[in-house]
Structure formats: C-alpha cells, structure tokens
Ligand code: FES
C-alpha cells in the first residue's frame with residue numbers, strides 16, 4: 001500500500017481497541033521470567049558451547065603477536081577464532097570499525113578473538129591465557145583540542161544558512177553567545193549484546209538481541225561473505241536497545257565464527273565491562289549557540305554549531321537538527337564539525353541529534369529569556385512557527401508546541417516559580433523550577449507484515465518488527481484486532497524473525513507508527529480476501545465481533561477462513577508527504593528540583609511532560625515510553641558520563657558501577673499528559689513517534705531548574721557537584 | 733567438579749559443578765531457569781536477584797557451591813503466566829516494566845523488601861532506627877535502588893509495590 005495522500009476516515013478511527021490503555025500482551029511472560037532472551041534459548045538447539053570475547057587492550061596500533069598455545073591447551077577449549085584464522089571477512093554497511101579486529105586495532109576493546117569452550121567458566125579462564133603483543137601508535141582522542149585547532153565544516157556536511165546570520169546577530173539588541181558541552185554516553189541497556197549461532201551446512205541461524213532484523217541480517221551476510229538468504233536472525237525479546245542494538249555487533253559475528261570453528265552451536269554475551277568501549281556510544285559534543293533578539297523577544301538570528309568526533313567513516317552527532325526547525329527567526333546558521341577520533345564508533349543513542357542538541361539549545365533559550373526579562377514559556381511561545389523556518393511553503397503537518405507549553409505551565413503550577421533565581425527556600429532545600437521545549441522529528445519507514453486468519457477465527461500477525469520494551473507486540477495486536485473486528489485474545493503476534501516480512505524495525509521513534517501502518521496495510525488486504533472468498537463487496541463489508549457482514553448477510557471470520565485459512569501480506573510505503581510537510585513531535589517538559597543549600601545535592605522533586613505526538617495507540621505503553629525517557633533525561637542532566645582517558649584513549653568507567661544511571665531513589669513520581677491529536681500526514685494510523693520525544697529537552701529542564709533554585713548556571717553536562725559547589729549561595 | 737544440593741522453588745536439585753559456577757549460572761545454564769537475568773555479572777545491577785532462605789541476594793555474586801542445603805526461590809517460583817503472584821500481576825497492570833530484562837529481579841526485590849519492612853529492618857531513609865518502618869514511596873525507592881531499570885519504569889514500579897503493600901496491610 002502506498003501512503004501518498006493524507007489519511008481519510010478508516011477502520012482505525014473506530015478506536016474500539018486502538019487508543020485504549022491495555023496491558024501488554026507479553027506482560028505475563030516477562031513478569032514471570034518466561035520470556036526467552038537471546039542467551040537463554042536452551043530450547044533452540046542442543047549441544048551449545050560458550051564463547052568469550054577478548055577486547056584489544058590498546059586504542060590504536062597493531063597486534064604484533066598472539067600466543068594462543070596456553071589457551072588452546074586449557075580444559076574444555078574447542079576453538080579460538082582470530083582475524084588471522086577466521087578467513088576473509090567483509091564488513092556490514094552499517095558498521096564503521098571491523099567487528100573482529102586485528103592485526104590493525106581501530107579502538108580500545110575492539111574484539112580481537114573469541115575463545116569457545118564447553119562451559120562459560122572454561123571459556124573465560126582460557127581467554128585470560130591468550131597472550132597478545134601490541135605495537136601501539138599515537139591515536140587522536142581530544143575533541144576540545146581538535147576544536148581549538150580550528151576544525152570547521154566538512155564538504156560532506158556544509159553549514160545550512162538562511163538570510164544573513166552574521167549581520168543580523170551583530171545588529172541584534174539582545175544577544176547570547178554561549179558554549180555548552182555534553183559528554184560521551186553509553187546506552188547501558190540491561191541485557192548485554194548476546195547471540196546464539198547454529199550452522200546447518202552453509203546456512204546459519206542466529207538467535208540474537210537486535211532492533212533492526214533486516215539491516216542486521218544483511219550485514220551479517222556481508223560480513224561472512226554469504227548470501228543473505230542463508231542467514232536467519234531471530235530476536236523475539238530484546239532486553240533494551242536504545243540504539244545500541246540497531247546494528248550487527250560483534251556478539252553475532254563471533255558467535256557465528258565460533259560455531260563454525262567449533263562445529264557446534266555457540267552462544268556469546270558481551271561481558272558488561274566490554275560493552276562501553278566495544279559497542280557504539282553517543283558522541284560527546286561541544287556546542288556554540290548564538291541567539292539574537294529584539295527587545296520584545298522576537299528572535300532575529302539563531303546560530304548553532306556542534307563539534308563531535310568519530311572514527312574515520314563515522315558521522316557527526318547531528319546536535320543542530322532541532323535548531324533548523326524549532327523556533328522562528330529570519331537569519332539562521334546551523335552546522336556540524338567532525339573530528340577524527342580513535343574511540344569506539346559514535347552512533348545513535350535514543351534521540352540522536354535532538355537529545356544532546358536540546359540539552360544545549362534549551363539552556364540557551366532559558367538564558368535568553370532571562371536577558372530579555374521574559375518568562376521562559378512566553379519567550380518560546382512568541383517564537384513559535386507553524387512552517388519550516390527555512391522554507392515557509394512547507395508547513396508542519398501538526399504542531400502543538402505552544403499548547404504543550406501552556407497546558408504544562410498550568411498543570412505544573414508554573415506561576416509559583418520565582419523569576420529571581422535562588423530565592424525560594426524550604427528548610428535545607430533551595431527549590432527551583434525549570435522547563436524546556438521537547439522536539440523530535442517523526443520519521444516514517446516502509447514496513448511489511450503478513451496476516452493469517454485461521455478456521456478458529458484467530459488472526460496471526462508475522463513481521464520482523466521488534467519489541468525493545470516499546471510495546472510493539474501490544475499495539476500491533478490492537479491494530480489487527482481493530483482492523484479485523486476481533487477481540488484481543490483472538491490475535492497472535494509473532495515478531496523479530498527474518499523469515500517474516502521486513503519491517504521498519506525499532507529505531508528513531510519510527511517503529512510504532514510505521515510498523516502498525518504495515519499491519520494496517522496487510523489487514524486491508526486480508527479484509528479484501530475475506531470479502532472476496534464469501535462473495536461480498538469489500539468496500540461496504542463491516543468487520544465486527546468476529547463477524548463480517550453487509551446488509552443483512554453475516555458470516556463468522558472462522559467460517560470465512562475455513563479449514564485452509566486465509567493469508568495476506570503487504571507493505572506500507574510512504575510517498576512524499578513527509579517532504580511536503582514537516583512531521584515532528586512536540587513536548588513541554590517541566591521539572592522541580594531541590595538543591596541542598598549546604599551540600600549541593602540535587603533531588604528531582606516533580607516532573608511533568610505534555611506531549612503532542614499524533615494518535616496515541618496505547619496510552620499505557622506510550623506513557624511508559626515517556627517516563628522511561630524522562631528518567632534517562634535525569635541521568636543525562638546529573639550523572640551520565642563516559643569518562644575518557646585522553647592519554648590511552650578509552651572510557652575508564654566501563655561498567656554499571658562506574659557509569660552511573662538513575663536508580664529508584666533518583667526518580668520521583670512522574671506525570672505525563674498526551675494532547676488529543678491525530679496527524680493525517682503521518683500514516684493511516686495518524687500516529688507519530690513518542691519514545692524519543694520523552695527524552696528531548698528533559699536534561700535542560702533539570703539544568704534550568706537547578707539554575708532557578710541556586711542562581712548557578714552550569715553549561716557542562718553532567719551537572720555534578722564539582723562544577724557548582726563553590727558557587728552556591730552562602731548558607732544562611 | 734563439586735557436588736552441591738539445594739532446593740529451587742521447592743524442588744530438590746543435586747548438581748555436580750565447576751566450583752567457579754555462580755549461583756546465577758547454576759540456575760540459568762544448568763537448571764535452565766533463565767528467569768533470573770545476567771545484566772552485569774558483577775553485583776552492579778540487581779537483574780540476578782533471587783531469594784535464598786527468604787532473603788534476597790545478587791546471585792551473580794555468590795558461588796553455587798556455597799548454597800548446600802539452602803532454599804532458593806526464583807521468579808519462576810513466585811508465579812507462572814497462568815497463576816501469577818500478586819506482585820507479578822501488579823507489575824503487569826501498572827506497566828512496571830518495558831523490555832522486561834530487569835523485571836524478574838525487580839519483582840523478587842519487591843516481594844523481599846515488603847518482608848524486610850514487615851520484619852522491622854530499617855533503611856538509610858528510616859528516620860528512627862528503632863521504630864517500625866512504614867511502606868512509604870521513599871522507603872520503597874531506597875530499598876529498590878539496587879535494581880537498575882534502564883527502561884526507566886521506576887515510577888510505575890513504585891505504584892505497583894505500593895498497591896500490593898496496601899492490599900497486604
Ligand atoms: S547480574 Fe548480578 S547484579 Fe547484575
């Protein structure tokens with residue numbers, strides 16, 4: 001089905017099942033420990049051996065020698081695979097560094113070997129017997145140094161300019177020119193990257209934990225130099241991804257190579273201390289923001305430049321994306337600058353671009369509002385735009401930013417905020433409120449599904465879509481139930497298998513809307529097939545209560561399907577609506593913090609997000625996406641930072657003790673409001689993404705609340721004690 | 733190899749194990765009870781939480797051979813999809829999970845902390861160490877802080893625990 005004109009009325013609009021806050025259908029499995037994740041597939045194949053991955057101990061250089069003799073002789077060892085004995089390997093389209101390094105080492109903890117043994121304990125012990133000699137060479141690890149050396153825009157990503165920024169900024173009566181930094185971050189999903197691989201002749205099946213089945217099936221085939229048809233990936237349950245599992249990673253490659261060498265199935269999980277330096281990271285940024293405005297608060301010039309670093313062949317962190325679109329202003333400059341750094345690949349982490357971009361931009365807006373003597377909500381509202389500021393002929397499909405901000409301000413009690421920072425005191429606590437706009441683009445991706453109807457009236461959906469905690473199982477079941485007119489318990493959803501039609505996958509908050517639109521398309525076909533089978537005109541057939549009827553003729557779906565059942569398959573494909581209209585999602589984030597007047601400890605006391613993100617397919621799971629993102633936002637504001645050793649080129653705090661993420665005690669009760677909205681431009685579902693929107697702007701709202709509480713402005717994330725303790729107001 | 737026997741969810745088990753095997757791997761790899769999760773293998777995340785003799789522990793930090801004669805309860809022992817423990821049911825209704833990977837550990841901890849509060853064991857946020865602690869959101873958050881949820885379901889988890897505690901009271 002081609003989606004190239006705005007959606008009109010369709011069966012989803014009935015909202016009999018879609019739009020209801022239903023419990024997750026995978027809930028009973030997950031809460032009782034019966035949902036099997038990749039490393040747990042004892043049921044899949046017998047005789048599984050264990051792989052243990054060795055990471056390089058240098059950031060850049062060459063392996064000069066590897067002595068495997070002691071490891072080979074260790075008890076239980078079945079095989080050791082290195083680049084030297086693995087045979088020729090290709091590289092995935094989506095990978096920058098090789099997933100099995102050597103002799104060249106491209107980054108610290110790049111995988112250089114897998115040791116396969118009969119047990120986990122034997123594999124681990126043997127791995128420590130492998131002796132590796134390196135010739136280390138000088139790597140580049142210093143982003144600030146590269147910036148200071150004058151790093152400018154590249155030809156591949158030139159600056160985007162509208163009007164005359166330099167002139168307008170210089171002429172603006174009120175100006176802000178400030179620089180902000182965000183650190184490297186690690187996804188830290190709770191389930192480590194894990195895979196089980198089993199060969200059958202020249203075919204391989206990999207049970208894995210991956211967000212994008214089709215991409216990664218193709219990339220595993222490319223890496224192993226084999227046809228894609230001979231590779232099968234299965235990933236029905238994924239213990240979190242956040243962008244870290246968008247790609248084929250070394251667990252899958254080394255499980256496959258290890259299994260080939262050991263001639264039996266092999267499973268591999270990356271150990272936690274390997275993950276931050278071996279897998280991808282969110283790249284640190286340095287961001288310079290300039291805003292010029294008239295005395296009455298109209299932005300006349302806005303400029304945003306962002307520096308980040310990556311391996312050769314990697315992309316910049318696009319932290320300026322939202323600044324092209326979020327606020328009005330006739331003169332604009334946005335651009336990225338990319339340093340070549342020999343750190344593990346920088347790539348997508350939840351809301352890539354916008355998450356770090358808004359961490360900076362939304363502090364800048366707070367600072368600007370203060371310079372203007374305006375309320376921060378008001379300042380944002382008067383600079384709203386309903387069209388793409390670089391192309392006024394291109395309207396937003398639906399933009400309710402101001403509505404989000406105003407409703408949020410009302411519900412949060414924003415009037416109670418003291419405009420003068422550092423003036424509200426409750427006992428030991430300095431109390432402040434902060435807010436920020438949330439913005440994240442809505443992306444649509446082609447997505448396929450197959451739908452079967454059987455002789456019991458049960459509808460089974462098959463698609464390689466994944467559920468990474470987002471609720472895909474449930475919203476897909478809701479979509480099929482709505483379309484076919486059956487109850488939820490008559491729908492079975494099977495996901496995450498490359499044998500199923502290729503879907504949008506889970507990433508960039510495109511999965512929910514795109515994959516359900518694919519299921520919608522397949523269901524439209526199945527409705528036609530059903531109607532045809534029983535000789536009805538599908539245009540006026542009504543699907544309801546497990547029946548299909550026109551006029552006074554009524555047949556049960558079970559009967560229509562008959563013994564042999566019916567099946568339909570289709571793919572939703574998107575036309576140019578997303579080009580003609582700017583499709584984005586919006587939020588207002590509000591935070592109240594207490595800062596201990598003596599110790600400087602920050603406690604987040606209240607949080608509210610108001611979101612406008614099209615039709616909300618399931619308010620319960622959507623709300624969970626948003627509170628989870630808000631939690632990650634608190635982490636970004638206060639604790640999360642991969643600490644870089646600039647001498648040796650690696651992240652030092654590479655486990656869950658050193659890389660801090662929020663825990664229960666850090667997070668208060670969280671409120672989420674969804675505005676009533678449908679977006680006819682986005683898909684037949686009229687939905688948009690929401691899982692990343694919830695993160696965008698949160699950290700800045702926390703930062704602004706800390707400023708409001710203390711009068712101390714920190715422009716360098718995370719906002720840790722060492723950066724402000726000496727600037728706190730005198731304790732009275 | 734060393735022999736060890738204990739009970740898991742009421743069933744007697746006898747294993748012959750490499751002494752380096754953790755309790756977590758004994759459960760996951762040898763008994764194929766994969767409900768207990770391995771998030772870090774270093775005592776940093778709580779995904780491996782199980783109850784031993786009625787008290788919760790990080791099973792990744794404990795060698796299996798140390799548990800001779802012990803009674804181990806895992807998430808599988810609390811309930812099944814057909815017959816869920818009230819805490820499992822509350823997690824489903826409050827959506828106290830997303831990816832589900834931290835969830836068995838969260839649920840084992842949830843059940844255990846309510847027992848700890850009942851038993852009068854104070855926490856860092858208990859104002860009076862001698863008074864009977866109460867089930868407040870602060871007490872729940874403090875006691876649950878060894879169980880990381882990167883999906884960020886905390887707010888819902890506290891709601892689920894509060895509800896179950898209220899029904900028990
Ligand atoms: S796996 Fe035991 S605490 Fe993380």
Ligand code: FES
Pocket residue numbers: 190239240469828829830831832833834835880881882883884885
């Ligand atoms: S539900 Fe995913 S980590 Fe808690």
